[in-house]
Amino acid sequence: MLLMLVTMLTSCTKDRIILPNPDEEQASGAPLVIVIYGPNSLGDRSYCDLIYTGVERAAQRYGLRTLQFSPESDEEGLAYLETIISEMEMASDTVRRLLITPGVGFDSYIRANSHRLESNPCADLLYMETATPLEGKGSTLYLTYYGAMYMGGCMIHYTAENLVSLVLANPYTLTVREAGEGFLAGFNDSQKPDSLALHVRYLSQEPATGFTLSDTAAMRIIGEESTWLSAEPTDFTMLPICGGSMHSLIRSIRGTQLFANNQYIGIDGNMNADTYFCPFSIVKHIDRVMEDYIAMWLNGRMPKHQTLGLADGATGVIVGNPYTPNNLHLIDLDSLWQVAVGKEAERCVE
Amino acid sequence: MCRINRYGALLFLLVILLSGCHKKKEYIYQDTRQWVEKTVALVAPLSDPIMNARLQRTADWMLQNIHKAQLHDNICISLKLEWHDELSEDMAVLGETLSTRDDVMAIIGPFDNDRANRLAPYCQRTGKPLILPTATSESLIRRFAITSTGNGQQPFLWSLTETDISLSEVTLSLYATFIQQYPGNVINEMASHSALFTPDNIYGQTFFDWAPFQATEMGISFSISEKYTQNTSLYERLQSYYNEIDNGPNGLFIPSFIVAENIGQLYQIARLRSRHWGIDPDDPAGDIGEGAYMRVAWAPVCYALSNVTDEAIASLGPRGVALTSGYQGFSPYADPTTGFEMSYESRFGVKPTFAECKFYDALLLSAFAASYMEHHYTDNLNNAIIAITTTDNILNGAAWSEMGMELYLASLERGKLIGFKGACGAVQFDKDCYTAALNTTYVNWIIKDGHVLHNSYYSSAGGPQTSEALASWNWLVNNADATFDSQYSGSSSITYPAMTDQYAVLVQGSHGWSDYRHEADVLSVYQMLKAGGYDDDHIILIMADDVATAPENSDYGAVRTDAGGPNLRDGAVIDYRNADLMPQDIVNILQGTPTSNTPVVLPGDQGHNVFLFWSGHGRSTATSGVNEMAWRDQPAGNGMTASLLAQTLQQAASQGRFRQMLVCLEPCYSSNIGSALEGIPGLLAICAAGPYEQSFADSWSNELGVWMCDRFSRNLVGHATNHPYGTYRDLYIYCAQHTLGSHVSIFNHTNFGNLYTLQTRDFFIKE
Known part of the structure; x- marks a missing residue:
């Protein structure tokens, strides 16, 4: 009897079944967008920051979760990529995940590993800044700057005096090269008769370099440009197509404000805030493009590859407020836009 | 029957058990x-509707993120926020209450420096964690966060922002870059006519103290360095400043620096500037x-101003929006x-303010430290903060977002201790004193057009923010040898008569409890000389003598330069209380003229070496209209002026009253006094601070509530004591390297002798 009692008591204890509270709040299963930028590129106040903003806006609009990494080196970026791709490859849940990377330095890794995502139907990849589609899983996106830069090349005849200083990071990076060519084409096609000189300078002769510049070096360059035409300092307008190096150059130009009327053209983002120095900006609307792309991804309609440009509204020109007199009012910007769209289309066909 | 009853009872028990068991089988x-x-008290400017709205929404966002981030964890932190208005509540009452409440885990705020300074002592008393998002006053942080921690003391104040020493440097360095591009006469004029205006409070004090020092490093001199107490006084002074620089050939190029406290000041200054240059501020x-x-752009102004918002600009009205446009x-x-x-x-839809960014990190720090406490079974939040903010192992990627928090907290739950990057960057404190960001x-x-836009970002050197690291401000740390060599290598030997005796005159010009350090300094020098062989007949000691027995002195009867150091008052023979003298009496003492008021004077002889040391406050023409060492409470002009001291010592030299004289001056702006002594034969002056610089206090005492010594005097005594055979070069370089915040300078070396070979023992050691 006693044994029976003990048994019953024991079994009674074992029969107490504790279950998770079904009403307990569960962790989110919302789609996740992960962005891995190139080394030290987030916070650039132009291209990468626009991507970040676009992703965050999309997250707000569609209730997504985001995780955005800004590695400090190529090695760290590759380690992030490997970790994220492994997790996406192995994930057994149904959470949708999109990996976005605008880091051109990851090209060979992305091309070698994108196929690993094929095992997970909920995982996807958007690789930017390349005109060459991926063979494995994932989409590619390229923004051509040729048309917008063409417009800028024409417009600068109406804002600059004496000298235009075209500063390019290096002669090899595709986006830089194309932008420089577009600007030069527009500069040379301009119908405005003037004696505006053009000086092209490369910050580096090595591929994928020239994107960082110390303030000291920037000051030296500003000094050299101001005396490029003559021994006496001469005002100039700079177009800095050189990534993060741009900020050092712009800071130095601002430093000359009391002694010269040097100007710069804003690149990627709208930099017209300081309109004494920046008559217009040549911009990429990559924030809007990112919002659109994420919407397409959510709807399962993200294209395998796209090249977007002036005609698509992905690039453009923003004119600053007329704090400093210029002659931009003499240009029919709509007509110029149409010409530039045509030039960009011709180039894409080529 | 009994047997039946027994079985019946058993059966009944079984039924009960089974029934009970049946009930317990229900799923739980x-x-x-x-x-x-965890309750966190927030002390914030809630009466300010703009800041209130912004801080509330920032807090809501953070709480939402941290909640979602923990839905994968087993132990989760729920922060309960208790809001207090720092603009309307009494900080003393609030500090007393919050610091003693067991249910309050930590206090975040106040956001204002002066109010933080009033609340901090209460938290210090109880060790209540006090996280200050935006307190940047150097004296506040040094007093509560740096000096009062380290050496085993319990930290309690966590400052999330570096002091405004860094902001001051950043602001000035932009100008230095600008200047370097344009050498020439214009720049020289700019560099010598710039002006600095700071509010007369604990916030403005950091800029007032440090900007002149940093400007000197960068080749800028401030012709004006002034504190303003009211906006109207600032505007009036600015107007007269513009009138002054307009008279120069390059007035329109000369920039000024204004430490502002609100956007309304910018608007009024814009109106003033418009009118000054003939533009109607009300005409669009x-x-x-x-x-x-x-x-x-004309005579540009560079502002130090935090928390500028679009809403605040809009509140100025259409003219305010128009006229503030372009200011930076x-x-x-x-x-x-x-x-x-x-x-x-x-x-x-708008940019966050400095306050919101740091506030978010303050909440993040509280939540992460609380999580650490729960996972490591500790109940000391201060120790938890130390643990998570002093590790070198930083989680890459910012941990302020929902996903970032999730990663960080998952690591904590797995027992992995890592550092983190918050909204503003890595949340790290130095490993020695813990509490400095x-x-x-x-x-x-x-x-621009009513909106705040961001041009560029800057950061400090990134070294540890300890007193050691503050040395990085002083380029002399790295260049002292070379600088000295370039300036003084031409020192030649001067032939003196044989030294027959040595005397010292030690003067404290100040008085009162708050000037404890000046009395300690003069006694410290006195004890050094006594240890070096001086007797009291060879030292004339003039001091206030009012701190050893002051009612505020919890260490009654003692005067020390360090807590636990020797009582310097012991055995001191005081010749004069400074309350009984005036500067003219000091003149009589130095010139050897006995009077009824000064029976003990310096005997004069061409074989005597005389050491003159002076501690106290200083004034300069830039701040007070006169270069002088202040005398007690006497108004400006009634102290020991540069000209009076120069005249006195020049006359003593002419009369052959000394062989050599070493003058060491501790007060602020003392270089103005030292430079006035140039040309006097046999005299060498070493001054603690440059013509526009403060001379800084050192070693804060929590117990006494005062600074216990000055840096220059500490270094002077320390080096002379430890290096009795050192040269003047050695002494100068040591003081220059270790007297942080001011430039120690030497004057009149060409009339004194070779600083490489002459030894300081001729003044400090009596044989």
């Missing part, structure tokens, strides 16, 4: 995670073109690489 639903509530025609250029300045801010600024802007980003903002 339990939460998988445990939420631990002047808002663009030449009028706008003149208002902004600097503020502490968030590292743009964390993405916080952009996420905030995407969410709320190591990373701060600064933003160069500009207003």
